[in-house]
Amino acid sequence: MAFLEWRKFNFFDLKKDVDEGKISELFKENKVSTTSSGNSHLILSDTLGQIYIITRSWHVTTFRAYEISVDLTFQLRNAPILVTIGQDEPGVNPLIKVWDTSRIDKNGSPYCHRITRALPGNRPLQASALCVHDNQQLMAVGFIEGSLILYRGDVTRDRSSKQKVLRTSGSVVTGLAFKSNSSNMFLFIATENSVIVYNITQKDKEQKYQLDNIGCTKKCSVLAESLQESHFMIGRQDAIYCYTTDGRGPCYAVDGEKVMLEWFRTYLIIISKTSRPAVLTTMSNELQNNSSEGHLITVLDIHNKFIVFSATLPKTKAILSEWGAFYILDDENRLHHLDEKDLQSKLSLLFKKNFYDVAIRIAKSQGYDSDGLVTIFKQYGDHLCDKGDYAGAIEQYVKTIGKLEPSYVIRKFLDSQHIEKLTMYLQALHKQGHATEDHTTLLLNCYTKLNNSVGQSDSLKEFITSKDGALNYDVDIAIKVCRNESPAEALMLAKKHEKHDWYIKLQIEDHQKYSDVIDYISNLNYEEAEHYMKKYGIVLVENAPKESTALLKKLCTNYKPSNLSLNAENLMTGSFEVPCRADPEDFVHLFLNNSELLVEFLEHLLNEGCILSTAVYNLLFEHYIHVWSNLKSIGDRNRLSQKALKLLQNSDVKYDKSQALVVCHLHSFKEGILYLYEEQKLYQQILRYHISKNDSAQY
Helix, strand or coil: CCHHHCEECCCEEEECCCCCCHHHHHCCCCCEEEEEEECCEEEEEECCCEEEEECCCCCEEEEECCCCEEEEEEECCCCCEEEEEEECCCCCCCEEEEEEEEEECCCCCEEEEEEEECCCCCCCCCEEEEEECCCCCEEEEEECCCEEEEEECCCCCCCCCEEEEEECCCCCEEEEEEEECCCCEEEEEEECCCEEEEECCCCCCCEEEEEECCCCCCCCEEEECCCCCCEEEEECCCCEEEEECCEEEEEECCCCCEEEEEEECCEEEEEEEECCCCCCCCCCHHHCCCCCCEEEEEEEECCCCEEEEEEEECCEEEEEEECCEEEEEECCCCEEEEEECCHHHHHHHHHHCCCHHHHHHHHHHCCCCHHHHHHHHHHHHHHHHHHCCHHHHHHHHHCCCCCCCHHHHHHHCCCHHHHHHHHHHHHHHHHCCCCCHHHHHHHHHHHHHHHCCCCCCCHHHHHHCCCCCCCCCCHHHHHHHHHHHCHHHHHHHHHHCCCHHHHHHHHHHHHCCHHHHHHHHCCCCHHHHHHHHHHHHHHHHHHCHHHHHHHHHHHCCCCCCCCHHHHHHHHHCCCCCCCCCCCHHHCHHHHCCCHHHHHHHHHHHHHCCCCCCHHHHHHHHHHHHHHHHHCCCHHHHHHHHHHHHHHHHCCCCCCCHHHHHHHHHHCCCHHHHHHHHHHCCCHHHHHHHHHHCCCHHHC
16 A cells, blocks of 8 residues: 555644753753663763763763764663664774763763674775664674674673674665574664575575665664564665565555654654645644745554654654653654543544544554444444445454344334345344344344345345354244244254254154155164154154054164164264164054054064063953954955964963953954963853853864
8 A cells, every 4th residue: 555545544643852851951062973772761972972860750860981983872672771882082993982971980971881883894994784682682783884793692791792703785784774584583774775585594504595686774764563574674765675584574654754653552753855835734843944845754654554643844753662652853853742632532533533443453553442443333333324325234243242132223224125234233143142033033134134125146045054153143033933934944954953843753753754754764873763753753643644554663672773884983983783662552542443554563563572561451452453453354254363363372471361361252252251261260251152152062
């Protein structure tokens, strides 16, 4: 994205002369030569060799560090260590001095730990860049002819320090920055005509990589450390170029001759030349500069692609970041504070301009809590609704699920023309597990209406066939709604979610597919199959007698689900090794209106070696005789009478002889009557029976 396309906001307030002129008073008769900041101090130095340590209360400690001048300073961020480079005598190599600002020597100056002469070669050279790692074990000094000295070891101790001269590109070293990751240490180097990175992880095995053949001037390079992937940035006339340890990164097309770059929190501060008069409307006329040339200060939010501050100032000498803020030192040594607005002020500003998308990005980047974000999402959704962007509004309302009452959103989209958007919201409500029965009912009704619309896909079917967990809803409610509006989908839902009771109920009551129900039950495990045959057995035997009888035979002998693939795990674990047998007595009542099937059912159990109860044996005999009495064919009657008699004669069959005798008399089953009398030694009764039948041939 081009720089000119970035949105512009004013997230900073410029406060003038925050030091009440104390710094300008210090430099009435001399000039600022270098600046640095860190460890709760601002560090300034002058052309006379003096250093000024400034606290937050603007207390100033001054001491002479060099006899001639201070060229470079570097204050560690979190330690009282100040490293300086300067001149004590003309015509010789500069001196590196390491100061402890927390200790005072007998002269009232910070304690000097170490003095080292910077010697990159055999002739005096001016140092042009300085960088010290926070671990105090690495220091780099760059020189005007392109050489570089890398120091290893404790920077406060001369004896433990080892140095090595590294080569760059032969031009002035303008910027240095250390960058480390979990396993490697790197040193970025900017010169006037190149960008280089050294892998300095291993001593004496430094590896050089040239990242670019363009460079930058002094103060125009900076390490952006708070980005997800740290970038080494350089500023040139046409753009800001970014580099990683692997090569070039993004490029930001920011025109103008760059004077300096600085990094503060997540912001890139750019000072560039401008020909416009240096008048800042937010400040008093005291900041006007009679010169026609000023400096343009631009603060970029790189992550969000915003310009968060832009103004023209008098010439800027330095940018100093400390105490959670950053300060601008102008050419007249006046110190100004760019005070960042608090988050709520930023959001209020954005809300007034309806920049809700920007507000959300900023709130997220600054760790806004979830309740606060929901408020913004709601406001954004309301704004988009008012504009007629209902799709965008729904996108925002979805982000409020779990916090905002769903009815607030639903009421806005109940109109039939918004049914698609309402469906999207209800889907999200189900997916996130916040839907009630009413929401499920409403969603399914929306699907039904969508399916009836021209050009709409089968939304209801897509809902039903969605993967488990994709949508969280009350399946029972969904089936109930679909049963009235879309019976086929109701059946599909019941089967998919293994709602056996619903599936069987729908097939029987709505579709009358009794055979399908029996097939379905035969695939269930034993306990479920037994339960549903007890519950629905009467209607199934009545409407699908053969299939029902076959299933009951299995259920009362050695039941295994028909669909073995669905139950393979149970089979592998041995769940069916012990035969699962239901009690036939629980099912015989299903056949009271169909004696032939009952006989077939019970005979199968006998053939399988099942031991039946006395009541079941009695019932089998009774239905033998009942069927026998209704047969017309003599042959069939003879076969069945033999079965009945054989049952009576089976010593393993425990039946009630008195009840059997009553049945035989009731149906005039002569063979059975005579057998039972004889079995009980009731010979007199046998005689009387023959007499009553005028059967003289038998006595």
